[in-house]
Amino acid sequence: MEWVYIKDLKGYIDQEVELRGWVRRKRSSGKILFIEMRDGTGFVQVVAEKSTIGDENFESADKLRLESSFIVKGKVRKDERAPSGVEILATEIIPVQIPQEDFPIQKPDHSIEYLMEHRHLWLRAKRQFHILRIRDAVIKAIRKFYWERDFVQIDTPIFTGAIGETAGNLFEVDYFDYGKVYLAQTGQLYLEAACMALGKVFNLGPTFRAEKSKTRRHLIEFWMNEAEVAYYEHEDNVRLQEDLVYYIVQYVLNNVYDDLVAIGRDVSKLEKVQKPFPRMTYTEAVNFLQKQGFDIKWGDDFGGDEETVLAKQFDSPLFVTHYPRQAKAFYMQPDPENPQVVLCDDLLAPEGYGEIVGASQRIHDYDLMVERLKEHNLPVEKYDWYLDLRNFGSVPHSGFGLGVERTIAWIAGLEHIREAIPFARTLYRVHP
Amino acid sequence: MEWVYIKDLKGYIDQEVELRGWVRRKRSSGKILFIEMRDGTGFVQVVAEKSTIGDENFESADKLRLESSFIVKGKVRKDERAPSGVEILATEIIPVQIPQEDFPIQKPDHSIEYLMEHRHLWLRAKRQFHILRIRDAVIKAIRKFYWERDFVQIDTPIFTGAIGETAGNLFEVDYFDYGKVYLAQTGQLYLEAACMALGKVFNLGPTFRAEKSKTRRHLIEFWMNEAEVAYYEHEDNVRLQEDLVYYIVQYVLNNVYDDLVAIGRDVSKLEKVQKPFPRMTYTEAVNFLQKQGFDIKWGDDFGGDEETVLAKQFDSPLFVTHYPRQAKAFYMQPDPENPQVVLCDDLLAPEGYGEIVGASQRIHDYDLMVERLKEHNLPVEKYDWYLDLRNFGSVPHSGFGLGVERTIAWIAGLEHIREAIPFARTLYRVHP
Ligand SMILES: [Mg+2]
Ligand SMILES: [Mg+2]
Structure with missing residues (x-):
């Protein structure tokens, strides 16, 4: 049989x-x-x-x-x-x-702490079964998207020197006689090197932020997909993100529709996602928020509430572009038409899920990059190899990072990001 | 245009x-x-x-x-x-x-240390270009294999408690007020939990070993693919590994043949790989090695030289099965016909590349698992959730881990594993 x-x-x-x-x-x-x-x-x-x-x-x-x-x-x-x-x-x-004891998860009213403490068994619950299948589908969609477009996967390292977007929020590790190394917060810099060798590259792996955040959008250990393309400028980059996120939505609708329905997701919300996605400049967004009564001035970054209000205007994710240069990372290319803003975008998911992608064209001019590193008080000598990329056949290039769990939380309509990953690591939890 | x-x-x-x-x-x-x-x-x-x-x-x-x-x-x-x-x-x-300086990599005789120090530029060399494309194909093959068989991807956590195969060789990280956590050496225990929820699961991600090894087969940070299947016994497990490795070989031959030829790989060696792969028990292997003059006795683990001699007999990878229980990890199921050995296998690649897979059926009996933990002087209380899996609907199950870079090194015929990953981390190198 x-x-x-x-x-x-x-x-x-x-x-x-x-x-x-x-x-x-x-x-x-x-x-x-x-x-x-x-x-x-x-x-x-x-x-x-x-x-x-x-x-x-x-x-x-x-x-x-x-x-x-x-x-x-x-x-x-x-x-x-x-x-x-x-x-x-x-x-x-x-x-x-046959278990000798009662199965620990039987009631509809277990506390979230209790459920997380029993995550190894909670995974068997019907809802978690469906969510993990949706996660699997989102990750498949991401990979298939890049495969169909001939991107090469470049697994960027986890152990790195201090370089990255920010000096803070890094986990330290003692590395033999070498001294301290840090767990990567991004593979972007490595992808920039690799796209000069392979044209179109992406990664998809775990990322670490030692941030004392306890919101429903933060994990200490989360998965990120980054892509980087040589000779892509801002507009190419925005279109690539739009194509990717649209592809993910179509893929889950075509492949895990039943799982979405099974957990009560209002699938019509996803069916309403259309290309092209709406766009606003940062300046337009600030004006809009001010009219809504927000106490925000030009130059401030958006918080979760602002992102929610901005994105709620639309059924599709919203691109907010051209942020002030002082609100963003050092490596972003200035807008030639207005050097106070940079050629970047954040993609905000609808229904209050906030930022799922951060993106920019990267500075490719050596002197401008050195100037910006100094402006941000970053140690120029640590960026030796990163600067080399501007020395030897530099080209305009652009890329982005997509937060995998944030994307899953939006797609599946989850209240908290911790359900979007098999074993969530949060401020107070590394067990099981 | x-x-x-x-x-x-x-x-x-x-x-x-x-x-x-x-x-x-x-x-x-x-x-x-x-x-x-x-x-x-x-x-x-x-x-x-x-x-x-x-x-x-x-x-x-x-x-x-x-x-x-x-x-x-x-x-x-x-x-x-x-x-x-x-x-x-x-x-x-x-x-x-146009660069103002000469491109740093021009000569055929740069030292490996010099090349690794310029890895961000070395990636552009023709040979590295082809190797990275082969890596990409191997990883694609692994994913496609599982997708075609309805496995669900379960991303296992990097931050973990002390549990794993061994207590040593772990990298420590300070985790907020929680104290020390450790970088995962394996996701197996988490996959065991997940396969009870989803039947067939796999992971593919970075893994860390704080091992002071400086061989051509070791990296400090490497990628591993692990799979775990509920209700699979030893023989099912061996066949799954055989199917996977054969699939990878066929996939690279069909998709990156030209890249293999371009780096001088003798492709005929890969074309000779056939199913079923040869098998020897550990005991047979020891007898064979003794006849070859090796100073080895029953109970010893194999070193690189022994693995090379064993695998060189065959064109296809060699399964060595049924190792002595004291040479292997605590969680391996004893052979009912001979409890001195366990239901496990190592898969040894031909041409001297050695072990690429380690596998076993896992103990599913609660009492036996506790006994083995104590035998290995492991802290039973730390394994609380792992033991729960033996308490609540335990089933026979099996799995394995495949070293991604070791597999790539064999497929591509590389002398050293450091070329098999974009940015290798070795004992003395985390830069670039
Ligand atoms: Mg933001
Ligand atoms: Mg071994």
């Missing part, structure tokens, strides 16, 4: 199969057992009649409880009322392991 | 295009310039005749030197002698940036 996964059962109507999984629910009438089985690919109802499986097997099967592991042999029967489209008429039930 | 990448030029025969890239080589006759251009996707010869582009443009174009960036407009002409199949007849050459 063939071992089959639940998701494939529709191809086995009226055939005998073996399923291996766990008990999600069970009820018994004394003569008939109904077990909702899960196997990591889906859910199906198993019907075990005492008259079919025999008294002895029925008795042992009746000992199964929540999250017991078991194997069932039986026949696949079409059942149009069932969400899976089928049910299993058991001929034999083989318990694998 | 359309901006086109070199790899696509064959679709533009006799058309006018614009190319953007860098000078890889240049020679001039005074009336005609031959520039080998690279743009990150390939290489093409640009022919610029003074009579066509004009005296002034010829003069400025003649100032281009190695690794100058430039744009060329011109006509695509079929050229069957050229590796790219085409050449460009320039109508205009636009220098973008």
Whole structure:
């Protein structure tokens, strides 16, 4: 008898199969057992009649409880009322392991702290199952997008010297006799080097920020996708981001629609995302916010509330472009038409999810880059190799970083980003 | 005029295009310039005749030197002698940036230390270009393999408690008020939790070992792919590894054959890889080595020399199975037929590349797991959540870890693993 996964059962109507999984629910009438089985690919109802499986097997099967592991042999029967489209008429039930204690996650009202402490078991909950499949789909979409466009994946290093956007918020590590190294906050600088060798490059990996933030948008360890393209200018860069984010939305709609529905996501919100995305300059955004009564002046960065109000005007993500140079990182290219602002954009997701992408054209002129490093009080000598890129065949180039968990939180409609990653690391939690 | 990448030029025969890239080589006759251009996707010869582009443009174009960036407009002409199949007849050459100094990498005899110190520029060398494309293909192959088999990607955390295979060789990080955390050496334990929720799972991410090893097989920061499957036993696990590694070999042969040839790889060696892979038990391997004159006794682990001799017997990778339990990690399932050995395997690549995969069926019995933790003097209380997996619906399960750079080194025939990753971190190097 063939071992089959639940998701494939529709191809086995009226055939005998073996399923291996766990008990999600069970009820018994004394003569008939109904077990909702899960196997990591889906859910199906198993019907075990005492008259079919025999008294002895029925008795042992009746000992199964929540999250017991078991194997069932039986026949696949079409059942149009069932969400899976089928049910299993058991001929034999083989318990694998029956817990001695109650499964720790049973109630609808566990505290979030309790659930996070039991994350290794909470992953088995239906909602978490669907969210992890949505995460998987978002990451697949990102990769497929770059593959279709001939980008080369460049895995940027985690251990780095002090360089990056900011000197603060870095985790330190003792590196043998070398001294201190730091966990990367971005692979951008390395991607800039690589795009001069390979044209179009991207990464997708873990990133670390030692930031004492406790908001629903922050993780200490999160995944980021960065892309960098030689000879791309600001407008090419904006279009690439738009294409990527639109691609992700279409991909999840086409591939994990049922998972989105299963967790109660209002899918129509995603269906409303259209290209081209709306755009505002930073200056327009400040004017808009001032009219809405926000106490903000030109030169200030936006907080979460401002981002929410800006993005809520639209169904699609909103590009805010041309920020003041003093509000942004040192490496951003000035706008030739107004050197007070830089050729950059933040992409703000709708429905209050805020910034999911940060992007810019990079300074490619050696002297201007040195000037900006000094302006930001950064140690020029540490940027030796980064400056080399402006010395040897420098070209205009642009890139961005997309926060993977923030994107998933928006796509899946999650209240808190911690559900968007299998094992979240937050200010007070590294366990399990 | 359309901006086109070199790899696509064959679709533009006799058309006018614009190319953007860098000078890889240049020679001039005074009336005609031959520039080998690279743009990150390939290489093409640009022919610029003074009579066509004009005296002034010829003069400025003649100032281009190695690794100058430039744009060329011109006509695509079929050229069957050229590796790219085409050449460009320039109508205009636009220098973008001309270095003031000589490009640092020009000679064939730079020391490896010098090259690593200039890694940000060395990436542009033809050999490195091809190796990075091979790396990209190997990683694509790994992902496609799992996608085709409905595995769900589970990104396992980098920040972890002390648990893992060994207590030593961990990098420490201060984590806010929490105290010390450690950089993960493996995501296996987390994948074990996740496979109970999703059936078949995998990861692919950076891994850290604070090991003072200076061999050509060791990196401090390397990428690893791990997979874990609920209800898989030893034999299922071996077949999955065999299928994966065979898939990678076929994928690179079908997708980056030209890159392999370009770096001088003897591709026939890869073409000889066949399924099923040869197998030996550990005990057979020890007997074989003793006959070859090795001073090894039953119970010893193999070193690099032993692995080389074992694997050199075969064209395909070699599975060595059933190691003594004391030579392996605490979580490996004993062989029911001989509890002195465990249900595990190492996969040894041919041609002296040694171990690329380590694998085992995991202990699923709670009491046996506790016994083994104590035997290994590991703190049982730290494994609370890991033990929970044996308490709540435990099932037989198996998995493995594949070293990405070791696999690339073998596939590409590299002498040293440091060329298999964009920015290698070794005992004395975290720069650039
Ligand atoms: Mg912002
Ligand atoms: Mg070994």
